[in-house]
Amino acid sequence: MYSIETKSLSKSFGDLKAVNDISFTVQEGEIFGFLGPNGAGKSTTMMILTTLLKPTSGQALVSGYDVRANPKEVRQRIGYVQQETTVDEYLTGRENLILQARLNHIPKDEIDKNIDEVLDLIELSDKQNEAVVTYSGGMRKRLDIAGGLLHRPKVLFLDEPTVGLDIQTRRKIWEYIKKIHTEFDMTIFLTTHYMEEADQLCDRIGIIDSGKIQVIDSPENMKSAMGKEVISLVIENGEAQTKFIEELEKIQLVNKINHDNEKITIFASKGTEVIPKIFQISSDLKIKINTISLTSPTLDDVFISYTGHEIRDEGGFNRKKEHAKMKRLRA
Amino acid sequence: MSLLYDSYTIFWRELKRYKKSRSGVLIRLIQPAIWIIVIGNTFAGTQPLIQSVGFEGQYIEFMAPGVIILTAIFTSIFGGVNTLWDRRYGFMNKALTSPISRSSIALGKMSAISLIAALQASLILGIALAIGVTFPNPIMIAPIMAIVILFSLGFSGISVMVAATAKSQETFWGIINFLGMPLFMLSPALFPLELLPEWLASVAKLNPVTYTVLLVREMMTGVSEGGVPALLSIAVISVFVLIMVGLASYVFTREVNKPF
Numbered sequence: 189m190y191s192i193e194t195k196s197l198s199k200s201f202g203d204l205k206a207v208n209d210i211s212f213t214v215q216e217g218e219i220f221g222f223l224g225p226n227g228a229g230k231s232t233t234m235m236i237l238t239t240l241l242k243p244t245s246g247q248a249l250v251s252g253y254d255v256r257a258n259p260k261e262v263r264q265r266i267g268y269v270q271q272e273t274t275v276d277e278y279l280t281g282r283e284n285l286i287l288q289a290r291l292n293h294i295p296k297d298e299i300d301k302n303i304d305e306v307l308d309l310i311e312l313s314d315k316q317n318e319a320v321v322t323y324s325g326g327m328r329k330r331l332d333i334a335g336g337l338l339h340r341p342k343v344l345f346l347d348e349p350t351v352g353l354d355i356q357t358r359r360k361i362w363e364y365i366k367k368i369h370t371e372f373d374m375t376i377f378l379t380t381h382y383m384e385e386a387d388q389l390c391d392r393i394g395i396i397d398s399g400k401i402q403v404i405d406s407p408e409n410m411k412s413a414m415g416k417e418v419i420s421l422v423i424e425n426g427e428a429q430t431k432f433i434e435e436l437e438k439i440q441l442v443n444k445i446n447h448d449n450e451k452i453t454i455f456a457s458k459g460t461e462v463i464p465k466i467f468q469i470s471s472d473l474k475i476k477i478n479t480i481s482l483t484s485p486t487l488d489d490v491f492i493s494y495t496g497h498e499i500r501d502e503g504g505f506n507r508k509k510e511h512a513k514m515k516r517l518r519a
Numbered sequence: 520m521s522l523l524y525d526s527y528t529i530f531w532r533e534l535k536r537y538k539k540s541r542s543g544v545l546i547r548l549i550q551p552a553i554w555i556i557v558i559g560n561t562f563a564g565t566q567p568l569i570q571s572v573g574f575e576g577q578y579i580e581f582m583a584p585g586v587i588i589l590t591a592i593f594t595s596i597f598g599g600v601n602t603l604w605d606r607r608y609g610f611m612n613k614a615l616t617s618p619i620s621r622s623s624i625a626l627g628k629m630s631a632i633s634l635i636a637a638l639q640a641s642l643i644l645g646i647a648l649a650i651g652v653t654f655p656n657p658i659m660i661a662p663i664m665a666i667v668i669l670f671s672l673g674f675s676g677i678s679v680m681v682a683a684t685a686k687s688q689e690t691f692w693g694i695i696n697f698l699g700m701p702l703f704m705l706s707p708a709l710f711p712l713e714l715l716p717e718w719l720a721s722v723a724k725l726n727p728v729t730y731t732v733l734l735v736r737e738m739m740t741g742v743s744e745g746g747v748p749a750l751l752s753i754a755v756i757s758v759f760v761l762i763m764v765g766l767a768s769y770v771f772t773r774e775v776n777k778p779f
């Protein structure tokens with residue numbers, strides 16, 4: 189039995205297909221991640237799986253139960269940590285967890301034990317009796333995550349667990365997630381738009397863009413499928429650009445080329461042998477290369493190659509949204 | 520686990536939140552306190568009017584039960600507004616993805632709101648006593664509070680229902696203000712029904728607030744007016760509450776299953 193299984197899952201809001209014919213499976217005990225930009229449909233998928241939204245069509249099973257036909261069974265087996273922090277500010281950390289424990293029907297005599305254990309895990313024991321208003325954004329997020337796993341759900345859903353947090357806090361939360369995973373042996377389904385996060389945490393990743401899954405594989409496989417090395421070029425814009433790319437594509441060891449105006453990314457098996465050839469072509473075509481670098485492929489490269497754009501494509505808009513999220517986290 | 524346990528979980532949370540937002544408690548007391556002190560004294564000259572319907576005491580003694588009910592009405596009918604916050608800020612989704620039933624969320628909220636309303640009402644009762652309203656039979660406080668809790672449960676049902684249906688604060692306040700004031704004014708809370716024109720009086724007779732005011736006033740002053748027996752009042756209030764609680768659970772369950 190799969191922990192999560194979706195078959196041609198779709199969700200429309202009016203004309204907008206937020207989730208468009210998605211099929212995937214998640215094994216028991218796996219950490220599976222959805223990687224995608226803002227508006228890709230990550231949260232919508234998660235809200236279907238957690239019984240909050242009804243799919244427009246298709247089917248979704250969680251822990252063997254259909255989310256539409258047996259939502260109650262599903263709810264008994266999941267933990268859900270939402271994208272926005274949802275802890276009650278007026279309550280103390282511990283009270284928040286007591287509430288969570290009662291909502292999830294943890295037997296009375298186990299509540300205290302579970303809470304102590306989880307508080308210890310997320311290192312909030314000493315702040316537990318203070319009102320959450322006094323917590324930082326990172327602490328709130330940790331408390332939120334603790335609430336999601338307090339009752340040892342079979343499947344834990346984490347919607348962008350580190351969005352809006354600084355890199356140290358983010359790393360810390362990754363650590364917790366890994367610890368949770370080994371200690372409680374649950375299936376984890378998370379969404380993120382941080383490459384590094386997906387790379388660090390997930391056994392397998394689904395790249396999702398505009399409601400569609402572009403590819404599903406392990407981060408390692410994705411990266412090695414790209415070729416062993418990545419050559420990034422920045423050239424002077426000019427007439428000969430198209431010709432230049434065509435010539436580059438003819439180089440034997442080149443697997444794939446992405447280009448975005450003056451930025452060119454070449455995926456190749458033997459970068460050190462390809463570079464001299466690039467220089468040869470550029471001098472033939474009189475193209476000026478401003479910078480050149482040779483690196484191993486990252487998920488960023490994988491993402492670009494499947495979606496044709498960078499995950500942070502939206503630029504300013506994206507930053508604004510991040511800011512709003514941040515403000516909400518701290519509000 | 521049971522509906523009772525789950526409702527208690529929500530009830531517990533709502534009361535915790537109420538306790539920790541103390542500033543609200545006082546602010547919400549200001550208006551009824553003004554009513555009882557200012558209006559109670561302004562209309563003190565209307566004593567002949569209330570005497571004409573068989574009420575012998577001071578006007579302030581006549582209107583004190585009305586203001587207690589006013590407090591209960593408004594505390595409870597406003598009380599559901601945090602449902603909108605809960606939906607906006609994720610608590611609702613947390614509860615909705617947990618194994619507890621939708622109706623236990625509604626019931627927990629309603630019972631917390633009605634208890635809070637009764638607490639606020641009892642503070643007003645305290646103010647009334649402090650400014651000289653007398654109480655022939657102090658033992659009556661317990662059943663009076665029981666009636667206020669019961670009555671508020673009905674109004675909290677209205678509030679939760681409207682909050683679950685409204686998608687915005689504006690809609691919520693619009694509907695609540697549209698409902699609250701007329702329900703209060705169309706009752707004998709401030710003036711005897713006998714002073715209303717015939718047709719308004721018959722409309723008032725359809726209003727559960729009327730029966731609650733009459734009942735509480737009878738319990739506080741010992742004077743029965745308008746020929747409505749206490750048992751009838753209790754029956755009307757109970758039916759009103761049962762309908763509201765049932766309807767609110769139903770509407771709440773239906774509405775929260777739709778995306779916000």
Ligand SMILES: Nc1ncnc2c1ncn2[C@@H]1O[C@H](COP(=O)(O)OP(=O)(O)OP(=O)(O)O)[C@@H](O)[C@H]1O
Nearest residue numbers: 201206224225226227228229230231232233381778
């Ligand atoms: N309730 C709704 N009504 C209408 N449109 C919606 C609703 N919820 C989501 N959408 C739209 O569906 C699309 C997918 O949204 P979703 O929240 O799933 O994206 P996401 O991948 O979680 O993005 P983010 O990284 O910003 O959280 C977006 O275009 C969004 O505007």
Ligand SMILES: [Mg+2]
Nearest residue numbers: 230231232271
């Ligand atoms: Mg999202």
